[in-house]
Amino acid sequence: MVKTLVKEALNGLVIDLRATHGDNLASVVLYGSAAAGDQVELRSDYNLLIALNRITPEDLRQAQAPMREWRRLGNPLPVYFTVNELSDAADVFPIEFHQMAKARVILFGKDPFEYVRISDAHLRHQAEFELRSKLIQLRRLYIPASGSVEKLCDLMNNSLASFAALFRAVLMLYGKEPPVAKPDTVRATAKLLNLDLEPFERIFAMRATGERPATEEAANELFGAYMVQIEHVVEAVDETGLAETP
Numbered sequence: 615m616v617k618t619l620v621k622e623a624l625n626g627l628v629i630d631l632r633a634t635h636g637d638n639l640a641s642v643v644l645y646g647s648a649a650a651g652d653q654v655e656l657r658s659d660y661n662l663l664i665a666l667n668r669i670t671p672e673d674l675r676q677a678q679a680p681m682r683e684w685r686r687l688g689n690p691l692p693v694y695f696t697v698n699e700l701s702d703a704a705d706v707f708p709i710e711f712h713q714m715a716k717a718r719v720i721l722f723g724k725d726p727f728e729y730v731r732i733s734d735a736h737l738r739h740q741a742e743f744e745l746r747s748k749l750i751q752l753r754r755l756y757i758p759a760s761g762s763v764e765k766l767c768d769l770m771n772n773s774l775a776s777f778a779a780l781f782r783a784v785l786m787l788y789g790k791e792p793p794v795a796k797p798d799t800v801r802a803t804a805k806l807l808n809l810d811l812e813p814f815e816r817i818f819a820m821r822a823t824g825e826r827p828a829t830e831e832a833a834n835e836l837f838g839a840y841m842v843q844i845e846h847v848v849e850a851v852d853e854t855g856l857a858e859t860p
Contacts, residue, residue, distance in 0.1 A: 620660060623687055628722050630680035631664065638673065640697050641665040641723035645714040662692035663714060665726045669696050700726050708737045709744065709783045716782070717794050741783040742851045748776055749844055756837065763826055766833040770840055771821045774800075774814065777844060784847060787854050804843075807850050813840040 628642055646661040666673060674694065681691060695703070703711075715727045752773050759765035775796060781803040782792035788806055793799050797818050804811040816836060820826060827833040 623684065623689075624660070624721060627662075627680060627684050630683075631677075632722065634676050634680050635666060635673065638666050638668060639664070639723065640667055641726045642721040643714070643726060644719040644721055645717060660689050662689075662721075663718075663726070664692045664694050665697050665700060665723070666694065667697055669694055695726075697726065700730050707740075709740050709780065712737075712786065713779060713782060716792070737783055738787055738851065738854055741780060741787060742848070744780050744783075745777070745844075745848045745851060748773065748780070749841075749848055752841065752844065756841075760834060760837075761830065763830050763833045766830075766837055767820060767826045770817045770837060774817050774821070774840075777847075781847070784851055787851065803847065807846060809843045809846055810839065813843055 624644065631639055631642060641664070643663040643665070644660065645663055664677075677694075685691065711727070711730065715730070718725075718727065752769070755769055755773075756766075759769045778796035778800050781799045784803055785792040785799065785806065790802065790806060793802055800814045800818070801811060803809065804814065813836060817840060827836055
């Protein structure tokens with residue numbers, strides 16, 4: 615039922631976008647978990663990229679009406695690029711563009727990534743920056759969450775989805791082809807870096823079933839084991855940078 619409603623919402627949005635933007639609309643692309651097929655119903659976002667031939671404030675104002683119903687259903691606003699910007703920005707957002715290129719469904723128009731050259735030149739720098747930023751944020755959010763099983767579980771569930779997406783970049787740094795599904799990406803990263811996989815598996819199981827640790831102590835113990843493994847990943851990415859230093 616949920617999938618049917620989402621499909622109807624996507625079809626309706628594409629129709630509205632075509633009516634709104636006309637010939638200016640080049641592509642509508644679904645990307646991320648929903649495109650990869652590893653989304654959790656009612657919890658995962660349906661991320662969209664919309665490519666226009668040109669973007670002016672008026673073009674964006676016109677998008678307000680089509681987005682009203684999409685937002686009412688709890689979905690995030692799409693990202694807007696011009697067709698030319700997709701090529702120009704490929705070296706600035708290597709992680710995001712790799713993810714979009716790896717897991718995408720073309721809902722309308724041409725595939726905007728068909729002729730986009732995705733550069734790995736800044737992949738390590740962006741991967742380390744994003745991982746360190748999210749690790750710092752994880753530590754900050756742990757402080758208020760540490761006294762509640764529910765808040766701790768929500769923090770681990772939400773943060774692991776973000777870290778798993780970044781683990782794809784880690785695998786690419788080591789010359790590995792990253793899997794599409796997040797759990798498989800985490801397992802491949804754990805194997806590559808000799809991580810303890812158990813904390814990740816327990817969080818994925820919790821995310822899928824809703825089952826939580828029975829006590830606050832157990833939840834905090836799981837979080838501690840999880841954070842240690844994240845720190846190991848950051849250290850491994852940092853070491854790849856040191857290896858590049860002459």
